[in-house]
Amino acid sequence: MSDLSGLRRGQSYYEATARSRISGLLDSNSFQELLGPADRLTSPHLEPLGQPCSFNDGIIIGSGKLHGLSVLIASQEGGFMGGAVGEVHGAKLTGLLERAVNEKPAAVLLLLESGGVRLHEANAGLIAISEVIRALLSTRAAGIPVVGLIGGANGCFGGMGIVARCCDTLIINEEGRLGLSGPDVIETTMGVEEFDSNDRALVWRTVGGKHRYLLGEVQHLVEDDIEAFRATAINIIDEVQSPCLEPLERSSELQKLTLESLQQEHLDLSRRLENYGHCQDGTEIWSEMCIDDPEKLPLMDIPRFFKAVENNI
Amino acid sequence: MEHLEFEFKGSGNRQVDRQATLVGVVSSGNLEVMLENVDLHGLCRINVSTSAQGFTEIWQAVLNDFAARYDLADLQISINDGGATPAVVCLRLDQAMEEYLEALT
Amino acid sequence: MATRKWHTQAENRRARLLRAAEVCEGKIVPCERMTALIEKVLEPGDRVCLEGNNQKQADFLARCLAQVDPQRVYDLHMVQSVIALPSHIELFERGIANKVDFSYSGPMGTRMAQLVADDKIKIGAIHTYLELFGRYFIDLPPKVSLIVAHSADSQGNLYTGPNTEDTPTIVEATAFKSGIVIAQVNQIVEDLPRVDIPADWVDFVTEAPTPHLLEPLFTRDPAQISEIQILMAMMVIKGIYAEYDVNRLNHGVGFNTAAIELLLPTYADSLGLKGKICRNWMLNPHPTLIPAIEAGFVESVYSPGSELGMEDYVRARPDVFFNGSDGSQRTNRAFSHAAGHYACDLFIGSSLQMDLQGNSSTVTLDRITGFGGAPNLGADARGRRHASPAWLKAGREAQSGLTTTPRGRKLVVQIMETYREHMQPAFVERLDAWEMMEKTGMELPPIMVYGDDISHVVTEEGIANLLLCRTDEERNEAIRGVAGYTPLGLGRSHSVVENLRDRGIIRRPEDLGVDRRMATRDLLAARSVKELVHWSGGLYQPPKRFRNW
Numbered sequence A: 001m002s003d004l005s006g007l008r009r010g011q012s013y014y015e016a017t018a019r020s021r022i023s024g025l026l027d028s029n030s031f032q033e034l035l036g037p038a039d040r041l042t043s044p045h046l047e048p049l050g051q052p053c054s055f056n057d058g059i060i061i062g063s064g065k066l067h068g069l070s071v072l073i074a075s076q077e078g079g080f081m082g083g084a085v086g087e088v089h090g091a092k093l094t095g096l097l098e099r100a101v102n103e104k105p106a107a108v109l110l111l112l113e114s115g116g117v118r119l120h121e122a123n124a125g126l127i128a129i130s131e132v133i134r135a136l137l138s139t140r141a142a143g144i145p146v147v148g149l150i151g152g153a154n155g156c157f158g159g160m161g162i163v164a165r166c167c168d169t170l171i172i173n174e175e176g177r178l179g180l181s182g183p184d185v186i187e188t189t190m191g192v193e194e195f196d197s198n199d200r201a202l203v204w205r206t207v208g209g210k211h212r213y214l215l216g217e218v219q220h221l222v223e224d225d226i227e228a229f230r231a232t233a234i235n236i237i238d239e240v241q242s243p244c245l246e247p248l249e250r251s252s253e254l255q256k257l258t259l260e261s262l263q264q265e266h267l268d269l270s271r272r273l274e275n276y277g278h279c280q281d282g283t284e285i286w287s288e289m290c291i292d293d294p295e296k297l298p299l300m301d302i303p304r305f306f307k308a309v310e311n312n313i
Numbered sequence B: 001m002e003h004l005e006f007e008f009k010g011s012g013n014r015q016v017d018r019q020a021t022l023v024g025v026v027s028s029g030n031l032e033v034m035l036e037n038v039d040l041h042g043l044c045r046i047n048v049s050t051s052a053q054g055f056t057e058i059w060q061a062v063l064n065d066f067a068a069r070y071d072l073a074d075l076q077i078s079i080n081d082g083g084a085t086p087a088v089v090c091l092r093l094d095q096a097m098e099e100y101l102e103a104l105t
Numbered sequence C: 001m002a003t004r005k006w007h008t009q010a011e012n013r014r015a016r017l018l019r020a021a022e023v024c025e026g027k028i029v030p031c032e033r034m035t036a037l038i039e040k041v042l043e044p045g046d047r048v049c050l051e052g053n054n055q056k057q058a059d060f061l062a063r064c065l066a067q068v069d070p071q072r073v074y075d076l077h078m079v080q081s082v083i084a085l086p087s088h089i090e091l092f093e094r095g096i097a098n099k100v101d102f103s104y105s106g107p108m109g110t111r112m113a114q115l116v117a118d119d120k121i122k123i124g125a126i127h128t129y130l131e132l133f134g135r136y137f138i139d140l141p142p143k144v145s146l147i148v149a150h151s152a153d154s155q156g157n158l159y160t161g162p163n164t165e166d167t168p169t170i171v172e173a174t175a176f177k178s179g180i181v182i183a184q185v186n187q188i189v190e191d192l193p194r195v196d197i198p199a200d201w202v203d204f205v206t207e208a209p210t211p212h213l214l215e216p217l218f219t220r221d222p223a224q225i226s227e228i229q230i231l232m233a234m235m236v237i238k239g240i241y242a243e244y245d246v247n248r249l250n251h252g253v254g255f256n257t258a259a260i261e262l263l264l265p266t267y268a269d270s271l272g273l274k275g276k277i278c279r280n281w282m283l284n285p286h287p288t289l290i291p292a293i294e295a296g297f298v299e300s301v302y303s304p305g306s307e308l309g310m311e312d313y314v315r316a317r318p319d320v321f322f323n324g325s326d327g328s329q330r331t332n333r334a335f336s337h338a339a340g341h342y343a344c345d346l347f348i349g350s351s352l353q354m355d356l357q358g359n360s361s362t363v364t365l366d367r368i369t370g371f372g373g374a375p376n377l378g379a380d381a382r383g384r385r386h387a388s389p390a391w392l393k394a395g396r397e398a399q400s401g402l403t404t405t406p407r408g409r410k411l412v413v414q415i416m417e418t419y420r421e422h423m424q425p426a427f428v429e430r431l432d433a434w435e436m437m438e439k440t441g442m443e444l445p446p447i448m449v450y451g452d453d454i455s456h457v458v459t460e461e462g463i464a465n466l467l468l469c470r471t472d473e474e475r476n477e478a479i480r481g482v483a484g485y486t487p488l489g490l491g492r493s494h495s496v497v498e499n500l501r502d503r504g505i506i507r508r509p510e511d512l513g514v515d516r517r518m519a520t521r522d523l524l525a526a527r528s529v530k531e532l533v534h535w536s537g538g539l540y541q542p543p544k545r546f547r548n549w
Helices: A018-025 A086-101 A119-141 A160-164 A183-191 A198-205 A209-215 A226-241 A257-278 A282-288 A294-299 A302-309 B056-070 B087-102 C008-020 C031-041 C059-066 C088-095 C106-117 C129-136 C166-173 C227-244 C256-272 C287-294 C311-315 C333-342 C389-398 C432-440 C472-480 C496-502 C529-535
Strands: A032-033 A059-066 A069-076 A107-112 A146-150 A169-175 A221-224 B002-009 B019-021 B031-037 B045-049 B075-081 C048-051 C076-082 C095-104 C122-126 C144-153 C178-189 C205-208 C248-251 C280-282 C300-302 C346-349 C411-415 C456-459 C463-464
Touching: A018 A059, A018 A069, A018 A107, A018 A226, A018 B087, A032 A086, A059 A086, A069 A226, A086 A107, A086 A119, A086 C059, A086 C333, A107 A160, A107 A226, A119 A146, A146 A160, A146 A226, A169 A209, A169 A226, A183 A198, A198 A209, A198 A282, A198 A294, A209 A282, A209 B045, A221 A302, A221 B045, A257 A282, A282 A294, A294 A302, A294 C048, B002 B056, B019 B087, B031 B087, B045 B056, B056 B087, B075 B087, B075 C008, B087 C227, C008 C031, C008 C178, C031 C048, C031 C144, C031 C178, C048 C059, C048 C166, C048 C472, C059 C088, C059 C144, C059 C178, C076 C088, C076 C129, C088 C095, C088 C106, C095 C129, C106 C280, C129 C166, C144 C166, C227 C256, C227 C346, C227 C389, C227 C411, C227 C456, C227 C463, C248 C256, C248 C472, C256 C287, C256 C346, C280 C333, C287 C529, C300 C333, C463 C472
Parallel strands: A069 A107, A107 A146, A146 A169, A169 A221, B045 B075, C048 C076, C048 C144, C076 C095, C095 C122, C144 C178, C178 C205, C248 C280, C248 C346, C280 C300, C346 C411, C411 C456
Antiparallel strands: A032 A059, A059 A069, B002 B045, B019 B031, B031 B075, C456 C463
């Protein structure tokens, strides 16, 4: 008989709501919400389309403490319209990032769960995404690290996929997904022969947490446990806070935002295309990476996964 | 979208100066419920915005039972509903009240 | 007196085999000759059994049959468990067949209704599985059966693997009544792991170009179980399983019953019920049962069919499942449903609609879905003669004062939220089944479980114990009393319902000592398919559509 490990488990990040993720992540009772539900800052676009609105417009923002340090935090609610970004939603996120430049918190935590732009608010949503990106880069330029956390049921796609990759560093669980076009979109535009979005194992081999980690697009892979996300976020910020480093050279793991680093990034990407461009499936890429038994990776738990890939990344 | 308003007369104690309580998420078959203390001259007012049209009588029946269960006054309850079943509505209302009452003690 | 001929059926069989010899030699037939062979063997008006349940399907043979020349083969009378594939529908659209006796047509329910409307199909009757199997031996023996197995040897012995399902029943009814049995297999091998069907019951075997279809029909992703379902599952465990000492049981398939399975290692264990309830099961190997098995609740499971992805897990738990000498599971739908009817004390399942009499149905206006096995399991076994605590207690409760002969009663439980999604009420004045009957000219409304067989109705409002009701009016009020805010529920009399509550006929969660606040997804032993895999020690291999990692 196997043990009852199924019962000994932390609070699932994947299952949690945006609000419970915040309360599980931050020091207890430290969260102060900005523009909370009672302010009724709702979308003006949904009602005319016969869509229910939400008092938070699908995103909760505010400040709090992480391991005693002040942070700003935003959390997208995947349950509300798939976490899609509308005008108000985007403005809340932009405002939070702009506030960070003034307040200088130890970090900004972005709990990302979004299918991208809210189609009901197409242009406003698109503009909002670009404003978020601009604000995010300004925050980083001001020396404030922006940490992205991904691990909800809706993944992180579209414009928010771009936002995620603009962060200093990303934490993901294996259930998490990160990409530009979502699986359904790829299937619809390219055909089911190109990508079968119902083949969920294939979807995860392509955009899932483990694959994104192996490709180096995500720096931290954790168990689906809010406590694991919290511990990793604390480690990142502790390292960044280390007083002996200059702001822009604080950590080897944070991507520096310089022309050189961007050129290096482009070089890495073209190398990746060269190395793996012919591959049809995640497993082929892992095989090219000289990982033994690549087909076994998806079913491994996180500790066994790290053991299996430790020599290859 | 349909907007419904219900009012109930209650004798519960009026509470002031506390933050709004919010439970639930607006999604298909689900709803969010927000509770706020407002001076309503002893009334409890419930505003419902719902994507499911034509269920006023059922809302009335569900909320009658709810109001009878808790006997509330000076409470504004605001609901954004994505077509939740009465079972889910009752569950969220009870959860909201539980959180609300917990914060009072 | 004229001499009667007593061997006409055998002669007819010989004639068919002679015609078959024109297109193939011997028992093993190349797959490209299969349509020609079927055309030779069949005669117009034949009764043909096409194997396929809601799990495995003789899909290649179904396609071959659908391709025969309708000038030569027509007016077939199909007898089959399930109408599930487009090729099944094509048989009627092309005029190859015009009549059917069956059990279930879930995925093709809408097209079935269309065929009826177009007068292209005549439905003999819609059956429960065991009932249809019974008729194969009485008035519906198949002349030709097209069956499916995992593999064959060169003699034509068949290995069915974990999904034996209906095969032995169909072959028995055909081979021993001068019929012809044609099998498709995934592969022909030297040695079979075990023999499930002996070669001399089989006339022709072909290696199909692709492995047969197998649906993971009994897999429910715990991620989709709602808090309401968890609340209802808590009530069932505390208010029915514990109170009646339910140990021998069958669960329908669905999220309501999956929730019960996933609460055994947590909630039921916390009530000290391990070893006291849910020991012996008639059930497909539900992945959601893995935690209860691992936690030591489950002693045995006998299955009508297996479940995709569960093969290795079942193989590794031979004390629990019925496995062959080769180690793999052996299933049998006919025996399972006999077991479910006579040897189980409880059946619990869900349906889409229930009326005031407690009749329930999964029929909606534009779909002919059929019954599957539920009516056989969800019915009191009037022929049962052995006693058990659960059966006797239910019998005592059902007995009104006049009868003095002691007799037991099966527990037949319906569990449903009062409204389905999109605000469809589960409790209705009149079942859609009646309108379906009128529209299609059936002799009976297609009712899944009859109200007089139901012992308990469970909704989010509580449990109605219909055994304790003494009059029709009481039964009606008991059902209204748990029908929530549906029109039936709103028509209740509060004083009558409170009276029924005092008598224990209606029990609310608070009456049962069930704490609503505990009804969260944290109470599930597994909240995701991944956690089921962990419980199984990596033995359960979920189909790819159920993975999110």
